[in-house]
Amino acid sequence: MKKLSLKAKCLCGNVSFKTTGYHRDVQNCHCIQCLKTHGNFAAYTKVEEKELKFLNKKTLKWFKSSKRAKRGFCKNCGASIFFKVLGTDQICISAGIFNKPTKLKTSMNIFMKGKSDYYKITDKLPKYKKYP
Numbered sequence: 001m002k003k004l005s006l007k008a009k010c011l012c013g014n015v016s017f018k019t020t021g022y023h024r025d026v027q028n029c030h031c032i033q034c035l036k037t038h039g040n041f042a043a044y045t046k047v048e049e050k051e052l053k054f055l056n057k058k059t060l061k062w063f064k065s066s067k068r069a070k071r072g073f074c075k076n077c078g079a080s081i082f083f084k085v086l087g088t089d090q091i092c093i094s095a096g097i098f099n100k101p102t103k104l105k106t107s108m109n110i111f112m113k114g115k116s117d118y119y120k121i122t123d124k125l126p127k128y129k130k131y132p
């Protein structure tokens, strides 16, 4: 957890926002849903939703990806941006969307049971079947 002030925008720039407050360390998620929507494993930080201020969200679209969660993406450029567990006060944000330097750090690999077979995990970070 780090207190940061970051700016982010999607590939086309039609979804942009600022985040403040505590940012969770980045978790690499290997679940099947992340693989399908990101085209590879996903890297998410997380903030309190009230610490996220949109500058522009005219092409932001939500997809209900399961009974308990939805995913936000840019319907113009296709960027996968958000993962949100319904009924919570936090929102997960794709780490790659932030302007550098992010000062974020990756802390673990999660949902290892969903990992595909075409890549190896070579980092020394903890690995979890699901969550820690």
Ligand SMILES: [Zn+2]
Pocket: 010, 011, 012, 013, 014, 015, 059, 074, 075, 076, 077, 078, 079
């Ligand atoms: Zn876009």
